[in-house]
Amino acid sequence: MSQPEATAAMPPMMYGTAWKKKRTADLVYEAIKAGFRGIDTAAMKMHYDEAGTGEGIRRAIREGIVSRKDLFIQTKFAPEDPSSPYSLRDPIPAQIHASITSSLANLSTPDHSPPYLDALVMHSPFASASATHEAWAVLQSYLPTSPDPSARGKILRLGISNVMLPVLLSLSCSTTYPPMIVQNRFCAAERSWDRDIRAWCADQNQTLSRGSGSQQQEKVKYQGFWTLTGNPGTWQRAGFVRELADAAGISLAAAWYVLIMEAGVVVLNGTSDAAHMREDLDARRKVEAFRGTEGGEEVWRRCWGEFKGLIDD
Template structure:
């Protein structure tokens, strides 16, 4: 299950999220890769991520032959000063914005190096963790990002963005965003207009807070109905898999999955594979009913 976009970057439908894993990060990344994940999301933000341990987990999996670098989608972020712990940052407050970006990217290359030759290290996607205080500064950061594309960094994205800022980057920057990583929950009306903008332009919307941010949704008819069908197929954790499947069904979407349990990692991956086969075969009509109900629930059919 992968998506392609105009940059030819291949992004798995489920990407393993490494935020808040602390000292367990390396082992959890290794477990995720062993379970079958092929996408990893991290950030050069020691406040919430341990990017160096993410690299340790990836290197362990590669060294054991579980995966090779070419099979992986590795995504990291540049986090502006406002999102950093002032006592633990990958750059200095005395540096200019351009210098901070270069320093942060250098630290990410070092942390995520998978070859004995540093020159062979590349990142599949670099994400601007949040817009800068002004559109001008945001575009300046994007220009610096762009200087690494397409060799050391294959594609660019932005997280926690508004529609207006995304539109300005897409319309005014020569290198277009390939990824938008935003929360998927009621407080942003599930980003219906922004996701439509992405879908129409081949931008992949990466949904986070998909499960955590939607506890009430788990009791709605589309989720319950789909979970009932998937349970009959033997899908474990069918409610969670149903939510992920329906979000993915919205089109040009991937989901960040940060579970810390190996059994859940496997259940999510295997469950989505079963759901996909069922939806494309004997369950097609029932799947369409559930998906249409889900779209109505989040207002997808109202624009």
Template structure:
């Protein structure tokens, strides 16, 4: 599952195993730039993140909290200036059901069927995230992943949305996933999906979910990449723990970056990073490589720190 370096990126499971038209498996970088709540700054920050070295972007078709249109604008500017190539950037967005939308800015007709809502949402996302300013370049647009922003109110509705998403895989959408998802729902979805299994799960990593220990175990067992968000904001105790402090000191990185790297160390895990600070962008992006070298040079120290971190979150198995 890991790439040449687990500290750089992971490979997602091929969406259509054995299919003749399956594309090359998608690489997902260890950091996705999180674009929630960036508002009018979104385009500039996405451009800045790509210039700093981010090669993954997370957004959503949810105007209440995201400006997906401005994410696209920032991406196109970076592509046009040669700061990045589209094939090297992992672009992920979400379908958000009616319950998660502002009724005044829903990107589809809320009275339509779930399937029609999904179709319209995807069409809007492909236009927003097209590779060039010319609207006709929508025909060349694709998404590296489309994530259900949350389970729908019923299992049948969740599966209807998922089955509709499967129609776009693997060409317009490379992979599918789900966010804000408890383990029982994930197990049901995984068992019921007949064409495309979930490739990613994006959840809050925080004490309220007991750090998703059983869910992350299920993800490891089934080649699902876990995407951690709210990692810093929700975990001040972890950020100032002895284990984070030791890694920060011994590897020469910030405590925040050390926490990020210890979460990556749990295995099959990448993180959302939404910093607005250009210096922090560069420091955070450099940290996994620094920790990878530290772990290779001082394996006993790394294992001791990681083991202590595992105990803090109730983890009993490491990658």
């Protein structure tokens, strides 16, 4: 497979397509029209409509809103999931090949052939560590560095979701290509803001930054979902969120998103409201503009300091 000449970087906010069901194609199209350039989906019909995601992407491309190289398209392989496009009776390599083949077809675009995925995320580890490692070895065969010419370059990055630190440590120590994406719930109640996972990502990036020349790699990215749903008592009530929102002229949710992105978390935003899409995407620009006003930087530093104290205490 020929390598894509130019590909999009992962944006700081991506559109999440979970639970959109029959509205998926229309909402993905609206999200791209609003300015989203990162799309997250999955090959598991229980929670996602991957085919509908592809339909929305192709509609936007046909209308000239974007081209394939402008988009960061990410999907997931779901282990041991009966709604996924493979047979649970098949061995793990066959399950993965069937899932990826289906995803590439669902997410193909009219302006780039053959199709490729900017990222594929394992939706969760398998029940056993050995199965997880077997699956990861198969997934690596699709990367640009793979010796297999039939699969090479169909996937540009690998990640894992719904994961705890021991699994990450195991994969990073015993595989050729450690996870470059970690996607977890970013919330206090269930995961204590995922402090240990985010610290692991930071440690990985420090190691990568010590490389030089051709050894340098892009950073490991932490993607957070449930950032609103999992934290309503925080972003709706915290004084520092309201202060930033009022000062910058944005909503509470948008102010919360800006603070999260400033912490290096890639936000998965699943809003179904076109106005909210535009507002959320524009919030960072508005905050930057506000910081340039008299007293604006002082307000920002105060709000940012309280937020950092909350998530990193």
